[in-house]
Amino acid sequence: MSHVFRLLNSYQAKEAYGRKLDYPNCFPASILLETTNRCNFQCPLCPTGSNLLTRPKGFLPLELAQKAFDETARFVEEVSLGFFGEPLLHPELINIIKAAKDKDMRVKLFTNLSMQPPGGWKQLLTAGPDHIIVSADSLRQQNYAEYRKNGNLAEVKNNLADLLAFRDKNKTMIEMQMLAMKQNEGEWPEYVEWCRRMGVDLVKLKYLHLGHADVAKVAETYLPDNSHLRYYNSNGWLPDIKDDLACHELYLGPAVIAWDGSFILCCQDFDGKFELGNIRDMSIWEFWNSFSMARIRSSILSKKERDKMCNSCPSLLMGDLVLERITINQHEESSDLFQEEAGDTEGIAKTEGIAEEIEKPLEERMVDFSRHEKRAREVRRYNCGDIVDYGSYRTFTVREKP
Numbered sequence: 001m002s003h004v005f006r007l008l009n010s011y012q013a014k015e016a017y018g019r020k021l022d023y024p025n026c027f028p029a030s031i032l033l034e035t036t037n038r039c040n041f042q043c044p045l046c047p048t049g050s051n052l053l054t055r056p057k058g059f060l061p062l063e064l065a066q067k068a069f070d071e072t073a074r075f076v077e078e079v080s081l082g083f084f085g086e087p088l089l090h091p092e093l094i095n096i097i098k099a100a101k102d103k104d105m106r107v108k109l110f111t112n113l114s115m116q117p118p119g120g121w122k123q124l125l126t127a128g129p130d131h132i133i134v135s136a137d138s139l140r141q142q143n144y145a146e147y148r149k150n151g152n153l154a155e156v157k158n159n160l161a162d163l164l165a166f167r168d169k170n171k172t173m174i175e176m177q178m179l180a181m182k183q184n185e186g187e188w189p190e191y192v193e194w195c196r197r198m199g200v201d202l203v204k205l206k207y208l209h210l211g212h213a214d215v216a217k218v219a220e221t222y223l224p225d226n227s228h229l230r231y232y233n234s235n236g237w238l239p240d241i242k243d244d245l246a247c248h249e250l251y252l253g254p255a256v257i258a259w260d261g262s263f264i265l266c267c268q269d270f271d272g273k274f275e276l277g278n279i280r281d282m283s284i285w286e287f288w289n290s291f292s293m294a295r296i297r298s299s300i301l302s303k304k305e306r307d308k309m310c311n312s313c314p315s316l317l318m319g320d321l322v323l324e325r326i327t328i329n330q331h332e333e334s335s336d337l338f339q340e341e342a343g344d345t346e347g348i349a350k351t352e353g354i355a356e357e358i359e360k361p362l363e364e365r366m367v368d369f370s371r372h373e374k375r376a377r378e379v380r381r382y383n384c385g386d387i388v389d390y391g392s393y394r395t396f397t398v399r400e401k402p
Contacts, residue, residue, distance in 0.1 A: 005075050005239045006074070006077045006324075008207065009075040010075070010077075012024065013026050013027075013029050014251075016251050017251035020246045020301060022297050022298050023289050024251050024289065027075040027284065028253025029074055029077075029252045029253050030079065031080070031253065031257065032080045032257070033060060033065055033068060033096070033257050034256070034258045035087040036049075036058065036081070036087065037055060037083070037302065038058075038085050038086050040089070041112055042149050042150055044147065044149065045147075045208070045222070046084065048085060051273060052270070055272060059090050059091070060090065060259040061260055062092050062095055062096060063156055064280070065100070066378040068279060069103045069105060069255060072105075072284055073103035075254050078105065078107075079105050079108070079200055080109075080254055082108075083267070084113055085271055086111065086115075090118075092115070097127040098127045098332050100268050101127065101128040106130045107130050108129070111124050112134070112135050112148065112161070113135075113160060113163070114155055114156055115159070118294060121163050121165075121167075125168070130376075131175065131358070132172060132173070133164070133175045133204075133244070134160060134174070136153070137184055138183070138187055140151070140187075141178070143183045144156075147181060147297040160174075160273065164199050168294070169201075176198075176202070176203050178191055178203065179206050180205055180206065180224050180229040180230065181222045181223075181224060185224040186203050191203065199342060201303040205229070207223060207230055207314070208224070209314065210224060211311075214225050223317075226371050243302055244301055245300070245301070247300050247313075255284055257284075258272060261275075261278045262275070262277075262281065265296065268312075268313050275292075276293065277290070324328055385387055
């Protein structure tokens with residue numbers, strides 16, 4: 001029965017997003033728990049790594065995680081563990097994962113994989129995470145350390161080998177995520193092939209988010225020259241974001257909960273300047289359907305009323321792309337994790353009545369969906385696996401489905 005409630009909740013969230021309702025009258029489709037805002041790296045575009053984060057540092061108490069799971073388990077299928085810190089630093093990470101799995105929730109874990117988890121890999125995997133995402137941007141130490149400050153690539157590779165050796169391939173999906181930068185933009189074909197040989201399931205080539213840093217300086221240092229690997233122009237500025245665009249994250253989520261229980265608007269509001277309450281005092285439903293959130297959703301629709309951080313955020317450009325992915329995944333009968341996460345090119349083609357497109361030569365495989373939705377999106381097929389370009393990253397399946 002939980003599956004039915006979760007499906008209905010997701011459709012309600014999509015309907016609220018499509019109609020731009022101030023009050024969605026549902027839970028978010030997912031939640032994001034900040035296990036900690038401490039990290040052993042000093043990544044220059046991360047608020048934690050660049051010391052822009054002024055919030056107190058700490059670890060998510062197990063009882064707050066449990067409260068979040070108790071409130072949302074019947075309606076929210078997925079919980080992500082991450083945000084602005086390294087989850088493997090949390091001494092009770094395994095218990096947090098177990099608490100979510102006890103509620104039959106899907107658990108996604110983000111990590112730089114630079115260290116062993118508490119109790120070791122076997123104990124972590126026994127807890128049952130469904131999806132582990134490893135951020136590592138190069139196969140060369142010099143390029144890797146250009147962004148992952150304090151990082152040792154050899155340690156990450158060793159930890160990945162151990163992780164893959166212990167995991168059950170049918171239960172835990174391992175994904176490598178490569179941040180596309182000037183330093184590594186020519187590496188990704190080699191990167192994908194290396195991941196295939198290692199036995200990784202998915203590879204994401206993620207686009208750079210310039211955040212709140214010195215845009216011109218950061219663009220010059222990190223932004224790829226290849227315009228297909230970024231959503232900013234060469235000077236680091238986004239295309240003009242028009243009026244009447246709703247933010248999908250304020251409807252579909254994830255709803256972000258900081259380590260101390262504070263509700264955070266989104267990753268742009270990394271320091272929690274919007275005071276939205278605390279899970280200690282209010283439920284996630286109350287937060288998601290509060291007057292404060294309704295006012296923010298309404299203000300997003302006008303450039304004049306948006307907070308400046310919203311006008312510099314790529315999420316407003318990607319809303320319909322994300323919505324399409326969720327729609328396609330829910331049309332598929334299979335619960336296969338690999339299909340759901342990576343998307344299915346043929347499934348999309350069939351759903352949209354454009355199956356002939358996937359037979360075209362590579363350079364011609366770009367499909368205009370604007371006749372179906374307000375915004376255009378692309379579907380392509382590459383030799384190294386199926387790919388769906390959602391606008392913010394590219395996903396490759398690199399292992400055969402079990």
